[in-house]
Amino acid sequence: MISKKALFSVLLIGLIGVAAGAGTFAYFSDTEMAEGNTLTAGTIDIAINDQNPWMESFIFDDMKPCKQVEYINSTIENVGTNPAKIFKMFLVTDYNTGLDYFTAPTCDNCEDSDVDCEWWCGEQFSSEPEWTAEKELGERVDDIHNVTDYSLKIITENGVPPVNDYEPIPNAISHIGVLLENDTGHQVVIKVDEYGVDEYGEDLDIKDPSDPKRLYCAIEAWSVDNISEGYTVQDYIIKAGTNFYSQNGTELVVVVDDGVGVIENYPWTENTLKSPQYQAFTGIDKIDYYDLIADYGECIGVPVNGGNGDGVFVNVIYELGDGVTVGDIEGDWMYFGVLEPGETMEIIQDYKLSADAGNEYQGDQFNFEVVFMALQTNDDTTISEYVDLTVY
Structure with a gap:
């Protein structure tokens, strides 16, 4: 009979032998190492009017109802490395008797x-x-900000169509008929002739039906000097080739009523179309396109636009106005769209005292801040509530 001690010795010797034998096996292997690795965070950064940080301030003195208009033109450039959502807020910090x-x-x-x-x-x-x-x-x-009219235009200049890409009309705009109306409801029609012809007589071949929106402030300034104060642009009709178009590019129908050409569903065009062809606005006040820009174009703030996809693309993509006051929009974020790295966007803001500003507002003042913010495109929490201007 083998003793337990002898059996344990035999097993121990066997295990040692197996371990020793295991060391004689060979295995293939390979090692690869990547060196010099770096992680760099991207940037979200904007410059305003070539300043970063933005250090400008604006003082509007001696404002008067329905007359003086002041402008803040801000060119936003995405100087970061990522696309950025652009927002703006207007903050009234104080108002008093001034x-x-x-x-x-x-x-x-x-x-x-x-x-x-x-x-x-x-x-x-x-x-x-x-x-x-x-x-x-x-x-x-003293709440003068509640009777201060505020208007806003967003203009892109980035080489590609903006968010609300337009459908070009077949022919370049030759002239437009513009309807203006004052506070009493009185209407006048003016003609902007030689549309898109620059100072050298070159036709810029503008086919964008929304392009005349750029000229609203200039037309209204012209009307102060040539008609009367208090008129604002309500609508316009485009003449291009042998046809008429609305501001969204829809072709309009001309009908003849008692020998007078009238654009269907546009009663304000009565007696403003040329007889017998009914192919032009006539017999009304007019100004040439280039003269309008040269004399009143300071508020436009953008270069003349070819609008046909060639070269730099400039286009109004939103316009805020028609009775909106600083008090209406104060404290609300407004969303302007996305800027790619290197792209620019121009924001034209104008301020004027409304017709509701009576003597009780003489000398009053309000102080304000204009805030722009850029966010990365997947950030939906930093600003959760805002007015989306890109959908208009």
Whole structure:
């Protein structure tokens, strides 16, 4: 009988032999190593008017209702390495009575604690008319931002069509008829002739039916000098080739009524079409395209646009106006679209006191900040609520 001690010794010797034998086997192998690896974060960065950071400030003095218009033109460039969503916010930081050129009369009973003194006694006002108006209203009225009209245009200049790509019309625009209306409802039609002809007489071959929107501010400025104050652009009709088109490029039908050419569904064109061919606006005030830009084009802020896909593409992609005030949009983010690296976008903002700004607003002022923000395209949380201007 083999003892347990002897059996354990035999097993131990066998295990040692197996281990020793295992060391004699060979295996194939290979090792590869990548050296010098780097991780670099991308950038989201914008410059405003070639400044980064943006350091400009704007002061608008001596504003008057329905007359003076002030502009802030901001060119945004994506100087980062990634596409960026562009947002803007307008913030009113303070509003007050502003100038203090007039001291209201003191009241004889102001020192009698048992008798209520008029609230305006001895108070500072901007002028005697402001004091009179606010006295009649029974309170201070300093919220001038709520009667300051605000208009906004977004213009791209990036070599490709903007978000709302247009369908070009078949022929270049030769002239346009523009409908203007004032606060009383009175309408006038003017003609912008020689459309798209530059200072050298070269035709820029503009086929973009939305292009005339660029000229709204210039046309309205021209109307102040040549018609009267208070007119704003309501609509326009394009003449290109032998046809007429709406601002979205829809071909319009000319019908004849008692020998007068009228564009169907456009009653304001009565007596403004040439007889008998009905192929041109005539008998109305007019200005040539180049003269309009040369004399009133400061507010346009963009170069003349070929609009046909050749060279630099410039196009209005959104326009905010028609009674919108600073108070209406203050504190709301507005979304302008996506800028690729190296692309630019121009934002034209204009400010004017509305017809609702009475004497109670004389001398008043408000302080404000203009904020632009760029976000990476997949960021949906930093700004979750905004007005999307790209859908208009």
